Amino acid sequence: MNPIPNCIIETVDTPAYVIDASQLVANASAIRQLAGPQATLLFALKAFTLIPPLRTLAAHVDGFAASSLCEARLARDLASSSGRVHFTAPAVPARDFAELTRISDCIACNSPAQWERFASLDGTASLGLRVNPGLSLTDDERYDPCRTASKLGTPLAEARQWLDTRDDSAPPVEGIHFHSNSEGDDLAGLDQTVARVEEALGAHLHKLQWLNLGGGYWYPDADNRTKLRPLVERLAETYGLHVVLEPGMSVASDAGFLVTQVEDVFQRDGRTIAVLDTAVNHLPEVLEFEWEPELLPTIPEGPVRCVLAGCTCLAGDLFGEHGFARPLVPGDRLAFTYAGAYSQVKADWFNGVCPPTIYLTESDTWNITELRRFGYEDFLRQYSS
Ligand SMILES: Cc1ncc(COP(=O)(O)O)c(C=O)c1O
Numbered sequence: 001m002n003p004i005p006n007c008i009i010e011t012v013d014t015p016a017y018v019i020d021a022s023q024l025v026a027n028a029s030a031i032r033q034l035a036g037p038q039a040t041l042l043f044a045l046k047a048f049t050l051i052p053p054l055r056t057l058a059a060h061v062d063g064f065a066a067s068s069l070c071e072a073r074l075a076r077d078l079a080s081s082s083g084r085v086h087f088t089a090p091a092v093p094a095r096d097f098a099e100l101t102r103i104s105d106c107i108a109c110n111s112p113a114q115w116e117r118f119a120s121l122d123g124t125a126s127l128g129l130r131v132n133p134g135l136s137l138t139d140d141e142r143y144d145p146c147r148t149a150s151k152l153g154t155p156l157a158e159a160r161q162w163l164d165t166r167d168d169s170a171p172p173v174e175g176i177h178f179h180s181n182s183e184g185d186d187l188a189g190l191d192q193t194v195a196r197v198e199e200a201l202g203a204h205l206h207k208l209q210w211l212n213l214g215g216g217y218w219y220p221d222a223d224n225r226t227k228l229r230p231l232v233e234r235l236a237e238t239y240g241l242h243v244v245l246e247p248g249m250s251v252a253s254d255a256g257f258l259v260t261q262v263e264d265v266f267q268r269d270g271r272t273i274a275v276l277d278t279a280v281n282h283l284p285e286v287l288e289f290e291w292e293p294e295l296l297p298t299i300p301e302g303p304v305r306c307v308l309a310g311c312t313c314l315a316g317d318l319f320g321e322h323g324f325a326r327p328l329v330p331g332d333r334l335a336f337t338y339a340g341a342y343s344q345v346k347a348d349w350f351n352g353v354c355p356p357t358i359y360l361t362e363s364d365t366w367n368i369t370e371l372r373r374f375g376y377e378d379f380l381r382q383y384s385s
Contacts, residue, residue, distance in 0.1 A: 278356065
C-alpha cells in the first residue's frame, strides 16, 4: 500500500473514496509475476467497478471475471475484443443467457442442470461447470464458499458422477471453475484444493480446455507464495489447460481509502464518541463481517481512546474504537485503509446519506481528479418511478 499524503486527506470533500490507480496496476502486476506467464489473469469486477481506473488496469490483466449481465457487459467493454471475459454466478438467468454467451468467452454453470439447459441452446461461449471442492479453508461460514449446504458450485462427487455418465456424443464440458476461499493467507490451501479436484475428477481434467482457480487469496502477504507458479505450470503442462486466476480483493483492496471528517465529539458512559461524516454503509464489510478498519496515522496513535461512529441513525453504525495521541475535535480528518475492494460497489443510500465523492489519484505524482460526486438529484433518481 502507498499511503495517500496528508495534502490529499486535507483537501478532498468528505466523505471521499480516494482510489490510487497505480496501486491497482502494481497489485495486478505483482500477482502476474507470482503466477508466471502461463496463467491467465482476470480481475473480478465484483470487488470494484470504477470504470476510469479499470481502463488503465485492462492493459495489465488478460480480462475480467463477471457475475451478472451488467458486469459481463462492462467486462466486454473493458476487455475490448481481444481480452477474456469469464462468467459465473449461482444461477445463469435464462433471460440473460443469449447475451451472456455472446459476450463471454467462458461461462461456468453452477450445476449440471444449468449446464444441460444452456448447452442445448445456441451459444458461442465455452461452457464449464463450477465445482465446490468441499474443503473449508476459513472458520467463518459467512464467507466460506465450502460451508455446509453451500449454494456455490456442484460438489465434486456429484460433478464426477455427472461427467462419468455423459455420453461421448454429448457436447463437451470444456472447463471447471472453483472459488473456495476468502482472504486466504496461505497458498497451501490452493494446492490442497487443486489436489482434491484432481483426485475427484481424474482423467476428466485431460478433456478440458480451462481450469479457473477463482479468487479468494490475499496474495500480497500470503504464505507459500512461491507455490503459485509451479502449480499453474504443472496444471497447464499435465492437462494442457488454460489456468485462470480471478482475484478481486488482492488487486483492489489497498488501492482505496475512505477519507472522512469528525463532525462531533462527546462522552457517553465513560467513553468518547466521535461522529464522522461517513457511515458503515460506505465500508459495508465493517458491519457484514465485523471488521475493524485500520486508519492512516493522520493523527498519530496514542492512549486517547475514541469510538468512531457513523452518521446514520443505526445504533450499530460504528467503526470500532481507536487510540489517538490527542483527543479528536470536529474538523479532524481520518483516512480508513483497505477501502478499495467491496466498498464502492456495496455502498448505498441508507438514511439519505450520499455515497462518498470519488477521487482518482496516482501514487507516482499524487495528482488528483474528482470522478463522481453524488447529490440530491442522484438520491431522487434512486426512488423516482
Ligand atoms: C466466483 C468468484 N471469483 C472471484 C472472486 C474474487 O474473490 P476475492 O475478491 O476474494 O479475490 C469472488 C468473490 O466472491 C467470487 O465469488
